[in-house]
Amino acid sequence: MEKLAMGNYGIYVWSCFGLTLAVVIFSDWRARLRHKRVYRDIEVRIKALGDGR
Amino acid sequence: MWKFFHQLASPPHFYRLAASLSPWFAVPGLALIAYGVYAGLFLAPMDYQQGDAFRIIYVHVPSAYLSMMAYMIMAISGGIGLIWRIKLSHAVAAAAAPLGAAFTFLALVTGSIWGRPMWGTWWEWGDPRLTSELILLFLYFGYMALRGAIDDTAKADKASAVLALVGIVNVVIVHFSVEWWSSLHQGQTLMKEGGPAMDPGMLYPLLAMILGFTFLFGSLLLRRVRTEVLFRERRTRWVREMILSPEGK
Numbered sequence: 001m002e003k004l005a006m007g008n009y010g011i012y013v014w015s016c017f018g019l020t021l022a023v024v025i026f027s028d029w030r031a032r033l034r035h036k037r038v039y040r041d042i043e044v045r046i047k048a049l050g051d052g053r
Numbered sequence: 054m055w056k057f058f059h060q061l062a063s064p065p066h067f068y069r070l071a072a073s074l075s076p077w078f079a080v081p082g083l084a085l086i087a088y089g090v091y092a093g094l095f096l097a098p099m100d101y102q103q104g105d106a107f108r109i110i111y112v113h114v115p116s117a118y119l120s121m122m123a124y125m126i127m128a129i130s131g132g133i134g135l136i137w138r139i140k141l142s143h144a145v146a147a148a149a150a151p152l153g154a155a156f157t158f159l160a161l162v163t164g165s166i167w168g169r170p171m172w173g174t175w176w177e178w179g180d181p182r183l184t185s186e187l188i189l190l191f192l193y194f195g196y197m198a199l200r201g202a203i204d205d206t207a208k209a210d211k212a213s214a215v216l217a218l219v220g221i222v223n224v225v226i227v228h229f230s231v232e233w234w235s236s237l238h239q240g241q242t243l244m245k246e247g248g249p250a251m252d253p254g255m256l257y258p259l260l261a262m263i264l265g266f267t268f269l270f271g272s273l274l275l276r277r278v279r280t281e282v283l284f285r286e287r288r289t290r291w292v293r294e295m296i297l298s299p300e301g302k
């Protein structure tokens with residue numbers, strides 16, 4: 001517990017690490033989501049054209 | 054050699070290559086970050102002046118470094134696209150911008166949180182490092198807004214590349230601001246003359262975090278470039294064939 005308190009700086013230290021983790025996860029999620037959307041949009045457009053030719 | 058670069062710049066080749074390369078960046082990146090977080094939080098000795106608050110360095114410095122590196126990648130790729138008209142480099146520039154903005158945001162917020170207990174303030178407008186880093190964030194926003202405002206991709210690529218190239222001046226200011234002007238922000242720690250001014254127990258986790266963040270950034274960038282390539286090439290035959298093929302994605 002003493003280590004987690006970080007000498008009374010725990011709130012500052014843990015909030016920075018937590019925020020970094022959140023931003024990295026968000027960036028990864030956004031990248032996946034956008035790829036999925038772009039791919040699906042193209043797929044729908046191609047299939048709407050019939051057999052894709 | 055030229056054949057290699059020519060092949061690399063080919064959108065279908067890059068699209069497939071990026072998919073297979075991305076995990077090779079992500080896995081070592083995550084391993085280095087795991088070591089860096091553990092060693093930085095629990096093994097590194099406490100700073101004699103800042104106490105445990107100094108541990109914020111392990112997320113602040115890699116974010117700040119990536120905020121500048123992402124900008125340089127964006128500007129140089131835009132420049133290459135402008136001069137040699139390589140379509141892929143504009144895709145790289147467009148993909149680097151949101152990542153750069155995310156890491157600039159992180160550098161600003163973690164710096165501000167670190168500043169509160171150390172300087173007694175969340176923000177200091179007169180400080181050149183803080184202000185130039187904030188301008189960097191606005192440059193990213195401006196770059197993305199400009200791209201979004203122009204429907205024609207070729208025109209958007211050109212205009213945003215010019216903006217990115219002009220903005221390099223600010224990256225130079227961010228980097229040297231602590232040397233050129235008196236600043237609340239501490240001076241260079243790693244790139245100091247005579248070597249880094251840190252205890253090895255503090256230094257190694259920091260180097261691991263910087264390298265880990267760089268790998269992770271590489272993985273995210275590759276995936277974003279892949280999506281950007283797919284979007285730009287959506288009307289081409291290779292995309293149609295790929296989507297209709299049984300392997301799909």
